[in-house]
Amino acid sequence: MPERATLIDRLHVVQRGELxxxxxxxxxxxxxxxxxxxxxxxxxxxxxNPFSVYATMLRGALGSAGMQKETIKLMIPLCxxxxxxxxxxxxxxxxxxxxxxxxxxxxxASYFAYFHNGLPSWLLLxxxxxxxxxxxxxxxxxxxYFKTRFGTNExxxxxxxxxxxxxxxxxxREGPWRNPEGGxxxxxxxxxxxxxxxxxxxxxGNVHIGWIVMLVMVVALFIYLRHTKxxxxxxxxxxxxxxxxxxxxxxxxxxxxTMFISAGICGLVGMLQVSGPDRQLTDAVANGRGFTxxxxxxxxxxxxxxxxxxxxxxxxxQKGCSMMQTEYRIPASMSDILQGVILFFVLGSEFFIxxxxxxxxxxxx
Amino acid sequence: xxxxxxxxxxxxxxILASVPLLYGTLGExxxxxxxxxxxxxxxxxxxxxITGFLAAFLMESxxxxxxxxxxxxMAGAALYAFITVTLKANQNVxxxxxxxxxxxxxxxxxxxxxxxxxxxxxVVADHVKRALLPLxxxxxxxxxxxxxxxxxxxxxxxxVVLIAIGMSLYLNRTRHGLNLRxxxxxxAAADAVGINVSRYKYIHILLGGGxxxxxxxxxxxxxxxxxxxxxxxGGQGWIALALVIFSxxxxxxxxxxxxxxxxxxxxxxxxxxxxxxxxxxxxxxxxxxxxxxxxxxxxxxMRRENQQPAGCGINYFREER
Numbered sequence: 001m002p003e004r005a006t007l008i009d010r011l012h013v014v015q016r017g018e019l020x021x022x023x024x025x026x027x028x029x030x031x032x033x034x035x036x037x038x039x040x041x042x043x044x045x046x047x048x049n050p051f052s053v054y055a056t057m058l059r060g061a062l063g064s065a066g067m068q069k070e071t072i073k074l075m076i077p078l079c080x081x082x083x084x085x086x087x088x089x090x091x092x093x094x095x096x097x098x099x100x101x102x103x104x105x106x107x108x109a110s111y112f113a114y115f116h117n118g119l120p121s122w123l124l125l126x127x128x129x130x131x132x133x134x135x136x137x138x139x140x141x142x143x144x145y146f147k148t149r150f151g152t153n154e155x156x157x158x159x160x161x162x163x164x165x166x167x168x169x170x171x172x173r174e175g176p177w178r179n180p181e182g183g184x185x186x187x188x189x190x191x192x193x194x195x196x197x198x199x200x201x202x203x204x205g206n207v208h209i210g211w212i213v214m215l216v217m218v219v220a221l222f223i224y225l226r227h228t229k230x231x232x233x234x235x236x237x238x239x240x241x242x243x244x245x246x247x248x249x250x251x252x253x254x255x256x257x258t259m260f261i262s263a264g265i266c267g268l269v270g271m272l273q274v275s276g277p278d279r280q281l282t283d284a285v286a287n288g289r290g291f292t293x294x295x296x297x298x299x300x301x302x303x304x305x306x307x308x309x310x311x312x313x314x315x316x317x318q319k320g321c322s323m324m325q326t327e328y329r330i331p332a333s334m335s336d337i338l339q340g341v342i343l344f345f346v347l348g349s350e351f352f353i354x355x356x357x358x359x360x361x362x363x364x365x
Numbered sequence: 366x367x368x369x370x371x372x373x374x375x376x377x378x379x380i381l382a383s384v385p386l387l388y389g390t391l392g393e394x395x396x397x398x399x400x401x402x403x404x405x406x407x408x409x410x411x412x413x414x415i416t417g418f419l420a421a422f423l424m425e426s427x428x429x430x431x432x433x434x435x436x437x438x439m440a441g442a443a444l445y446a447f448i449t450v451t452l453k454a455n456q457n458v459x460x461x462x463x464x465x466x467x468x469x470x471x472x473x474x475x476x477x478x479x480x481x482x483x484x485x486x487x488v489v490a491d492h493v494k495r496a497l498l499p500l501x502x503x504x505x506x507x508x509x510x511x512x513x514x515x516x517x518x519x520x521x522x523x524x525v526v527l528i529a530i531g532m533s534l535y536l537n538r539t540r541h542g543l544n545l546r547x548x549x550x551x552x553a554a555a556d557a558v559g560i561n562v563s564r565y566k567y568i569h570i571l572l573g574g575g576x577x578x579x580x581x582x583x584x585x586x587x588x589x590x591x592x593x594x595x596x597x598x599g600g601q602g603w604i605a606l607a608l609v610i611f612s613x614x615x616x617x618x619x620x621x622x623x624x625x626x627x628x629x630x631x632x633x634x635x636x637x638x639x640x641x642x643x644x645x646x647x648x649x650x651x652x653x654x655x656x657x658x659x660x661x662x663x664x665x666x667m668r669r670e671n672q673q674p675a676g677c678g679i680n681y682f683r684e685e686r
Contacts, residue, residue: 015684094457096404152664153673155402155457156610160660163603163653171646291461298458331476336469343462344448351452 010360024353031349035342053324060323061316068204071319073277076210077269079311081289083221084265086297086307091238091258097158098266099290100165101136105267106274108135110281113194121193129271136267137260144259148252169283189280196276208276222304234258295343373513375635383627387525388580389605390619391532396573399566400549400676404460405445406577407602408467412437413578414585415471418593421489421586427496431582438578439571441467446570450563453680475593489591497521497586521583528576532616545569549674552681562681607656613663613671626652
């Protein structure tokens with residue numbers, strides 16, 4: 001058979017050099033747009049006007065001070081958890097255990113809220129926060145230790161640890177920490193001392209102090225990654241472990257340290273959540289945020305500023321979808337679908353940022 | 366009930382509970398053998414569960430239900446394969462996204478159905494359910510012990526055992542199976558000897574997704590007896606992911622593993638409180654504790670043949686070798 005160079009044969013994928021940041025973001029924006037159009041088609045298929053639904057979502061998330069407050073309350077834990085896991089990702093350590101680390105932090109914080117609430121409020125809250133950071137951090141050190149010592153797969157290990165601690169909360173709720181006065185198995189509400197103070201956001205109103213913690217952490221992490229030796233070390237380990245080793249860096253120590261900080265931040269999220277909006281320990285304290293954080297971190301390219309923006313947009317999406325539910329009777333699970341579609345598009349768009357499709361002059365032999 | 370009857374009832378319940386886990390596990394083993402870690406098992410099971418349910422409900426055919434569940438799992442896997450194999454995006458994030466997406470789609474359709482039909486009517490017709498529920502094989506099913514444990518199961522239970530045996534033969538005894546394993550372990554080497562890496566990945570990711578989809582159909586049609594409930598899969602996809610590790614990527618050990626995990630999940634109902642009183646939540650935790658132990662022990666022993674395929678999680682790009 002004679003060889004003929006068909007078009008398909010001549011197409012091939014080549015790696016690009018660095019794109020300018022402007023073009024990179026243009027591609028991502030295009031991807032989000034594509035996702036919104038796809039979501040719009042889905043809404044159209046359901047017999048709804050996509051423009052008015054999207055407008056309702058925006059209004060539901062940002063339309064009034066009260067709604068903005070709710071959106072920010074969703075954003076605080078998501079943003080912080082993402083900062084946490086992003087730190088580990090920067091080191092190419094797949095911390096899928098944010099969910100569990102949030103729970104571990106929440107349990108430790110709740111222990112003090114339930115059993116040591118005689119302390120003055122400011123001291124109690126500090127103790128709760130420190131306990132949460134330690135508990136989350138230690139829970140995250142387990143997979144880090146085994147990874148550095150034996151090469152145990154951290155993706156799977158952190159994933160499994162989530163469920164252990166999540167069921168532990170259920171155990172506490174049904175057993176030792178159960179509120180004896182309640183009809184069904186639930187844990188008691190926190191006393192006043194164990195609740196976070198509220199601080200006004202200009203133009204929005206009072207939101208628990210977590211929003212300040214969030215902003216401080218964004219800046220702190222930016223500085224940590226850009227301008228400290230530790231931040232530099234973990235970036236090198238992430239880019240090439242061999243290089244780090246040749247340069248004489250203590251790779252094991254760096255992995256353990258980074259993972260402790262990463263998981264500690266997630267633990268702090270647990271504390272902020274129980275003593276902020278929840279005011280008690282519940283099974284839903286993490287509520288999938290540890291998993292969503294993985295996606296948000298990826299979308300934001302692990303940059304603290306990007307995480308602030310993307311976690312805000314995701315919270316708008318979530319809050320907006322609950323508005324959509326009340327106004328159009330569209331199930332709130334629409335939020336998961338839209339999240340998925342956006343992520344799929346952006347994940348796909350990365351290809352066009354890193355590679356381009358070239359046309360060969362002649363077909364391969 | 367005598368102790369012996371109780372034991373038989375327990376083993377039977379364990380088998381029932383192990384079937385969806387085994388589907389998910391086998392599907393994921395096939396996918397990981399091609400060098401892709403797909404964290405979307407839960408999502409693909411959800412897609413299979415809702416699609417199988419829809420087909421059974423609307424088309425009133427068990428066969429169509431299974432076919433569509435398989436296709437739905439495959440569709441989810443196809444999305445994953447396109448994004449990770451062709452577009453070379455990160456496997457972990459894509460898999461997690463597939464789980465979020467699949468869960469969303471299933472719950473969305475389920476809730477929409479309940480909105481649009483009168484309460485209590487979103488149920489699969491009896492004759493369709495009967496085709497999938499445990500069979501009564503007459504004389505065979507009446508044999509003491511063996512009749513109950515071996516000859517009174519859903520057709521899906523027998524199918525999953527066949528899939529396990531078939532997969533084991535395929536992976537160990539056929540040229541395609543060995544090629545697949547080489548793709549999973551070292552795609553560059555496989556490519557060098559002329560194996561079409563992308564094609565192998567696509568085919569097996571899709572097949573694996575289809576198998577996960579069948580597990581979903583089992584959950585909505587057999588476990589839930591044709592009644593849709595929100596969050597119906599409820600983490601069984603994650604347990605399946607744990608089982609893949611537990612069974613060290615072997616389809617036959619997966620059968621054993623699924624039985625053990627299935628037994629763990631129903632054990633609490635069969636142990637009298639006077640004997641051991643362990644809280645239910647601790648029981649639910651056990652499979653994950655066991656999996657962590659297996660993960661750690663297998664990495665300490667460093668047995669090459671019991672590890673995850675070496676290429677897992679890394680996308681293959683020929684020009685990057």
